[in-house]
Amino acid sequence: MSTTRLTIELDAQLTERLDRLAADGERTREDVLMQALAEFIETWEAYSDTVTALNVGDEERVVLRAVNQ
Structure with a gap:
C-alpha cells in the first residue's frame, strides 16, 4: 500500500487531548489520528x-407528521 505523509499544526489544547487519548489506549498519536x-x-x-440518493428522481416522498404539531 502506498502512503502519503501529511503535516498538520495542532494547537496546544488539541495536542494535549490527542496525547491523552493515545496514552489511555496505549497507542501512538499516528494511530489515533489515522482512526479519527x-x-x-x-x-x-x-x-x-x-444526500445523493435523496436527490435522485423527482418522485413524491411520504411526509409523516406527529399529531398536534
Missing part, C-alpha cells in the same frame, strides 16, 4: 451517498 481520519471520511462518505 478514517472514521471522519466514512461518516462523510455515507452522508454524501445519502
Whole structure:
C-alpha cells in the first residue's frame, strides 16, 4: 500500500487531548489520528451517498407528521 505523509499544526489544547487519548489506549498519536481520519471520511462518505440518493428522481416522498404539531 502506498502512503502519503501529511503535516498538520495542532494547537496546544488539541495536542494535549490527542496525547491523552493515545496514552489511555496505549497507542501512538499516528494511530489515533489515522482512526479519527478514517472514521471522519466514512461518516462523510455515507452522508454524501445519502444526500445523493435523496436527490435522485423527482418522485413524491411520504411526509409523516406527529399529531398536534
